[in-house]
Amino acid sequence: MAGDAVIFLGPPGAGKGTQAARLASELGYKKLSTGDLLREHVAGNTELGRLAKPIMERGDLVPDDLILAMVREELAGLEAPHVIFDGFPRTIAQARALDRLLAELGIRLKGVLLVDVGQEELIRRLLERARKEGRSDDNEATIRRRLEVYAQQTQPLVSYYQSTGALRHIEGLGTPDEVYGRVTGALS
Numbered sequence: 683m684a685g686d687a688v689i690f691l692g693p694p695g696a697g698k699g700t701q702a703a704r705l706a707s708e709l710g711y712k713k714l715s716t717g718d719l720l721r722e723h724v725a726g727n728t729e730l731g732r733l734a735k736p737i738m739e740r741g742d743l744v745p746d747d748l749i750l751a752m753v754r755e756e757l758a759g760l761e762a763p764h765v766i767f768d769g770f771p772r773t774i775a776q777a778r779a780l781d782r783l784l785a786e787l788g789i790r791l792k793g794v795l796l797v798d799v800g801q802e803e804l805i806r807r808l809l810e811r812a813r814k815e816g817r818s819d820d821n822e823a824t825i826r827r828r829l830e831v832y833a834q835q836t837q838p839l840v841s842y843y844q845s846t847g848a849l850r851h852i853e854g855l856g857t858p859d860e861v862y863g864r865v866t867g868a869l870s
């Protein structure tokens with residue numbers, strides 16, 4: 683079973699979700715967002731949701747083993763393994779496990795797109811999203827914690843994927859259309 687995968691990497695508020703959704707719909711890929719899946723678990727009050735809720739509200743990361751079990755289950759249910767990962771992997775352990783999983787399933791990594799914008803702009807966007815969407819982890823204290831967690835635990839993935847040659851830098855400033863143009867350019 684051969685397939686392709688694209689990973690969107692970048693800090694919270696960089697616009698990964700928006701870009702990933704558009705790319706997924708235009709390519710006919712499945713978008714797999716671990717944040718969205720966790721929010722569904724929280725809304726459905728499942729065991730995983732009850733465990734994840736306080737962690738997400740603090741802005742910390744849900745343990746790797748729980749995330750990996752959830753991703754495995756999603757991938758197992760796919761008919762055609764063409765996937766866009768949004769917000770996953772977020773730690774080196776998750777990236778290593780994903781490498782193994784992709785190899786196992788015969789999925790080729792087409793690219794890792796690092797969408798980046800400066801810290802001030804990230805905070806501005808996240809506070810705006812808080813007003814519009816009312817996400818419980820979009821308050822200022824949690825936003826700062828999520829940016830810290832990104833710098834400590836997720837940023838190391840930049841050199842991880844740089845060393846495999848998969849990394850592409852995408853400037854995240856600009857309109858969604860402008861950024862999308864850079865996304866498709868980076869994959870062609």
Ligand code: AMP
Pocket residue numbers: 694716717718720737738739741742743744745749768769770771772776819828
């Ligand atoms: P997101 O919507 O991607 O910003 O994710 C919201 C929250 O869900 C994060 O702040 C984490 O608490 C949790 N989360 C999402 N994806 C992951 C992941 N891959 N590993 C650990 N925690 C995650």
